[in-house]
Amino acid sequence: MGRRNVGKSTLINCLTNEEVSSANETSQTITDLLSRRNKLLPRKIFVTVDIPTIDFKDEPGNRKKDRTNNVLFKSDLIILVLDARIELDVKETELITYLQKKKLPFVAVVNKIEMGTNAALLTELEALEINYFEVSCTECAGIEALKRELFHHLKNLKNSE
Secondary structure: OEOOOOOHHHHHHHHHOOOOOOOOOOOOOOOOOEEEEEEEEOOEEEEEEEOOOOOOOOOOOOHHHHHHHHHHHHOOOEEEEEEOOOOOOHHHHHHHHHHHHOOOOEEEEEEOHHHOOOHHHHHHHHHOOOOEEEOEOOOOEOHHHHHHHHHHHHHHHHHHO
16 A cells, blocks of 8 residues: 555566556556455465555545455555655555554555655654565566565464464
8 A cells, every 4th residue: 555656556566477456657546445366476375455545534434444444454464655755744654653553564665766765764664663675666676575575474474373
């Protein structure tokens, strides 16, 4: 999950080595939750849910928030995708606080590093004690380290069940 145009769909495509999620430069291309079973390695199936944008307004009857919360609480691991060039905004900070408060497992992916990285963003993530990975989804750089983390997390999860 993440704000518009950070590369959420492109990240899914990089992780799976195929185009399983629609990705383009148009803002908010994805308008609803997209769920799909994917292979990360032979015999390693996982389900990805591409969440359109961060929308955590506490309004009665906010169906998008309710559906997003249902997905978050059922997730084994949440991937928060951030733009490497931009500092955290209020919605991202609120989401991180929410995930930490609810003790939901998540990792941050700092995408678009090929365009430069904002040092203040990395400082913010470190101050919040957030595990993050720097990647370029367009060049598939840093993806292997992220995959190793995903495998490690899922292996530990399976061993604890």
